[in-house]
Every structure is written in structure tokens, then in C-alpha cells.
Amino acid sequence: EAQVTQNPRYLITVTGKKLTVTCSQNMNHEYMSWYRQDPGLGLRQIYYSMNVEVTDKGDVPEGYKVSRKEKRNFPLILESPSPNQTSLYFCASSGPDTQYFGPGTRLTVL
Amino acid sequence: GNSVTQMEGPVTLSEEAFLTINCTYTATGYPSLFWYVQYPGEGLQLLLKATKADDKGSNKGFEATYRKETTSFHLEKGSVQVSDSAVYFCALSAYSGGGADGLTFGKGTHLIIQP
Numbered sequence: 001e002a003q004v005t006q007n008p009r010y011l012i013t014v015t016g017k018k019l020t021v022t023c024s025q026n027m028n029h030e031y032m033s034w035y036r037q038d039p040g041l042g043l044r045q046i047y048y049s050m051n052v053e054v055t056d057k058g059d060v061p062e063g064y065k066v067s068r069k070e071k072r073n074f075p076l077i078l079e080s081p082s083p084n085q086t087s088l089y090f091c092a093s094s095g096p097d098t099q100y101f102g103p104g105t106r107l108t109v110l
Numbered sequence: 111g112n113s114v115t116q117m118e119g120p121v122t123l124s125e126e127a128f129l130t131i132n133c134t135y136t137a138t139g140y141p142s143l144f145w146y147v148q149y150p151g152e153g154l155q156l157l158l159k160a161t162k163a164d165d166k167g168s169n170k171g172f173e174a175t176y177r178k179e180t181t182s183f184h185l186e187k188g189s190v191q192v193s194d195s196a197v198y199f200c201a202l203s204a205y206s207g208g209g210a211d212g213l214t215f216g217k218g219t220h221l222i223i224q225p
Contacts, residue, residue, distance in 0.1 A: 004153075033212070042199065042217035043154075058212075090153055098144075099213060101153035 002027050004093050006102035013081055014110050021076045021105050023091030031094035032074040033058065034066065036087040037104075043090065049074055081109040112137045116200045116216035123190055124224055131185040131219050133174075133200035141202040143167075143176055143183040144213065148197040157185075157198070195223045 004025045013019055025032065033048035035058075045058030049068040063085055065077040078085060086109050091102040116133045123129060135143065142161045146154040158167030163178035172187045183200060200216040 035215075040217060043213075043215040045212065048212060098156040098159070101146075101155070103153045 002095075002100055004091055004100050004102040006089075006091050006105050008105060009103060010106050012108045012110065015082055016080050019078050019081060019107075021078075021089060021091075021107070023074045023076065023102060024072050025074075025091075025093035025100070026072065027093060027095060027100065028071065029093040029095055029100075030071070032068070033092050033094070033099075034064070034074070034076050035090045035092065036060065037090060038087050046076070046089075081107075083109050085109050112141070112202060112204060112214040114200050114202055114214055114216035116198075116219050119197075119218070119220035120222050121219060122222045122224065125192055126189045127223075129185070129187040129190045129194075129221070131198055131200075131221070133183045133185065133216060135181050135183065135200075135202050137181075137202055137204065137214075139204065141204055143174070144201040144203070145172070145174055145183070145185050146199040146201060146215075148199065148218070150196070154199065190221075190223050192223045192225055195221055197221070 007022045030051045034046040035043040037043050044060045046064050047058050047066040049055045052068055055066050089105045092099045113136045144159045145157040147157045148154045158169040160167040160176035166175045174183050174185045197218045197220050199218045201213045203213055
């Protein structure tokens with residue numbers, strides 16, 4: 001079954017404490033991306049990756065890092081989280097016809 | 111740059127009513143157009159898509175037609191059900207081949223269907 005998994009699904013943390021949200025896909029897709037979803041703003045792309053070791057900024061990259069060491073994994077790293085990064089995060093993996101989304105990670109930064 | 115504008119919600123309808131959710135876009139070239147649906151507590155799922163002008167995408171009773179002359183991709187359904195309650199996102203991809211690499215999303219429309 002085609003699948004994008006994210007962990008954790010829910011996370012409450014404090015300002016400045018580094019965290020990583022993992023993302024993995026089982027479809028051998030080259031293109032992966034991260035979005036954040038905020039009320040009234042829809043989904044905005046944070047970072048994307050065209051392939052292993054190839055990443056680039058999306059529309060709202062400030063405060064985030066990513067890495068793509070393997071094709072299946074695309075973790076999102078918040079080195080020093082701040083309250084304005086409280087949001088719902090989605091990882092996505094693109095095939096030739098559509099984009100598959102993970103179930104989301106709800107992050108709260110206190 | 112590319113942008114998508116969709117009607118503000120929430121949209122509240124009675125069961126079996128006719129649904130239209132408006133979506134217009136701004137893009138250069140020949141984008142592909144998508145509707146995604148997000149059920150409560152879940153990620154986004156592709157509902158339908160169209161890759162060129164005058165194409166009609168359809169799925170689960172929903173339809174949308176790619177209108178290049180009006181730069182629109184309105185979502186319609188003839189008779190909605192309570193189970194259609196969700197948030198609907200219109201999106202475009204600059205890649206006309208139909209791939210969904212980099213999507214630009216609208217802000218989403220929350221649809222509420224009452225029994």
C-alpha cells in the first residue's frame with residue numbers, strides 16, 4: 001500500500017528545544033516536500049527535495065532545516081523552535097499523477 | 111507568481127443540496143489543477159484533477175472543469191451527503207505533465223453538510 005508516514009503525530013515542546021519530525025515514503029518517489037497548515041492561510045511549502053542530497057527552500061523556510069540522505073526519508077528539523085512554529089505539518093511525496101500526503105504532525109511550541 | 115483563490119467558508123448546506131465551491135487561479139503557462147479533500151484529523155487526499163484546458167476531472171460524484179478562458183476550476187456536486195463534510199483545497203502545479211511536484215494551494219473551504 002502506498003504510504004507516507006510521519007512521526008510523531010502530536011508534539012508539545014518548549015521554545016529552543018531542538019526537534020525532528022520524521023517522514024518516510026514507500027513509493028520510491030524522488031520528489032518530497034514539507035508543508036505547514038495554518039488557519040486562514042491554507043498550506044504553505046516549507047522545503048522540498050528533488051532527489052537524494054538535493055533540497056531547496058519553499059515559500060516559508062525560515063527556522064527549518066531538512067536533509068535527504070536516503071530516497072525514502074525526508075526529516076524536518078527545527079533547531080530552535082519558537083511559538084510561531086506552532087502549526088500542523090504535512091510531509092508529501094510526489095508520483096507522476098498525484099501527491100501523497102502523510103497524516104500530519106500537530107506541533108505546539110510553548 | 112502562481113496563486114489560487116477559493117471561496118471563504120464555512121459553507122453550510124443541507125443534505126442532497128447542490129454544491130459549488132469556486133476556485134480561480136493565476137499562473138503562467140499551462141498548469142495542472144487539483145482538488146484535494148481533508149477529512150477531520152486526516153491528511154489531504156486527491157479528489158480530482160485536470161491537466162489541460164476543457165478537461166473535466168471527476169470522482170465520487172464531484173466534478174470540476176478546467177476553464178482557461180476564465181482561469182477557473184470550480185468544484186460541483188449534484189447532491190451532497192453528510193459524509194462530504196470536510197475541508198476542500200484547490201491547488202495548481204506549474205508542471206503541465208500532470209505531476210504534482212510543487213503545489214500552490216488555496217486557503218481551503220470548510221464544507222458542513224447538515225442532515
